[in-house]
Amino acid sequence: MKKLFSKKSLKKDKETSIVDADYARNKYFKKGINFMADEKMEDACETFEMALRIDPNHVDSLLKLGYAHFHLDDYNSAMKAYDRVLQIDVTNADAWNLEGLVYYEQKKYAKALDCVEKSIDSEPTFGMGWYNKSCYLSLLNQVPDAIDALKRSIEIDVKNAKRAVKDPDFVNVRVEEGFRRIVQVVVLESIRQGYHNMGQIVWTTFLSKKEVEDATRKLILKGLITVHEKRQGLxxxxxxxxxxQLVDKLKAQKRGLLGPKKIRVSSSIKELKEVSETIQLTKMAIEKGDVEEILTNFEQFIDPAKKGSQMIDHFFEEHRDIRLYKIRLKERGSDYLSLNKDKLLELLDKIDLGITKKLRTEITQS
Known part of the structure; x- marks a missing residue:
């Protein structure tokens, strides 16, 4: 019995040791992130090194260490950190993309392009990878390919449209008709997704009001969209x-000529309840740490054909936050979830509370 008890204790001590090591590593990692947020890059480097002493193969610490060195213009140290990541996982899209940024800063654009292509090969929906590829192609004066890569990056993340308009790396392609059409394409896609007024389009595309006005005017002249007036107050x-004709061509689902149908009170109550139910399912997924289920539920909140229109109508700011969280969660997975779990739950609680208040109002009025 004594011998058996001894083995059990050793096993328990070993498990406790592993838990303690993970806790210490994560503590240093979070501390390093905070230093980076405060722009204390040297302190961040030291802290990430401490995390790596505990777990030399912690990929997130290596990536952040490299990025901190990058901001200190210590490109050799940054590359060493990224190379260590690629020794662990040669398909790591972030590491390839970040190595490309180092070459970009060194004006070695061909090498930067080679790196980012490997990044995209590992993660074909990596929007920032496609954007960086378009920059490098532009700087290499490969204009048609640069335009194609930029369009792909915008399809993945529409915020890249506004970024591109102001990016000096695209000086070689600004005169191209394809580049001038990019903002129009983004606005057209936003309307197709169910965002019909100025506020919604600006909010979801991150374009300026003037850019949207110019784009809609040109789209009207091209016969692609129609304009109507809607009374709001005075x-x-x-x-x-x-x-x-374009609706039919794009196979938009169940959308009339004048946009989404107005919601009756009874329909509104039902839809708000459905949003609330999805919130509860999402909170359960967060507690379980199920990243895939969270991403699936977030898509419910974002897609106008599902619950996106209700979110835009009732929770503009929260809709944008969910879009951002979805992108980050897709990029960084469970580590990002563990760091932002409380924030996600707080956001969902805020939406749920707002739904409860709206339901009370709707029921009272009906």
Whole structure:
């Protein structure tokens, strides 16, 4: 019995040791992130090194260590950190992309392009990878390919449109008609997804009001969209819709010429309850740490054909936050979830509380 008890104790001590090591590593990692947020890059480097002494193969610490060195213009140390990541996982999209940024800063654009292509090969939906590829192609004066890569990056993340308009790396392609059409394409896609007025389009595309006005005017002249006026208080504001032929061509689902149908009170109550139910399922997924289920539920909140329109109508700011969280969670997975679990739950609680208040109002009015 004594011998058996001794083995059990050793096993328990070993498990405790592993848990303690993970806790210490994560503690240093979080501390390093905080130093980076405060722009204390040297302190961040030291802290990430301490995390790596505990776990030399902790990929996130290596990536952050490299990025901190990068911001200190210590490109050799940055490359060493990224190379260590690639020794662990040669398909790591972030490491390849970040190595490309080092070559970019050194004006070695061909090498930067080679790295980012490996990044995209590992993760074909890596929006920032496609954006960086378009920059490098532009700097190498490969204009048509640069335009194609930029369009792909915008399809993945529409924020890249505004970023591109102001990015000096695209000086070689600004005169191209393809580049000038990019903002129009983004606005057209936003309308197709169910965002019909100025506020919604600006909010979801991150374009300026002037850019949207210019784009919609050109799209009207091209016969791709129609404009209507809708009364809001004492003002009449423009709303835009796709022309019927384009609706058919793009196979938009169940959208009339004048955009989404107005929601009746009874329908609104049902839809708000469905959003609330999805919130509860998402909170359960967060507690379980199920990243795939969280991403699936977030898509419910974002997609206008599902619950996206209700979120835009009732929770503009929260809708944007969920879009951002989805991107980050898809990029960084469970580590990002563990670091932001409380924030995610707080956001969902805020939406759920807002739904409860709206339901009470709707029921009272009906």
């Amino acid at each position: 003002q009449r504001v423009p709303t835009w819709d796709l022309v019927p």
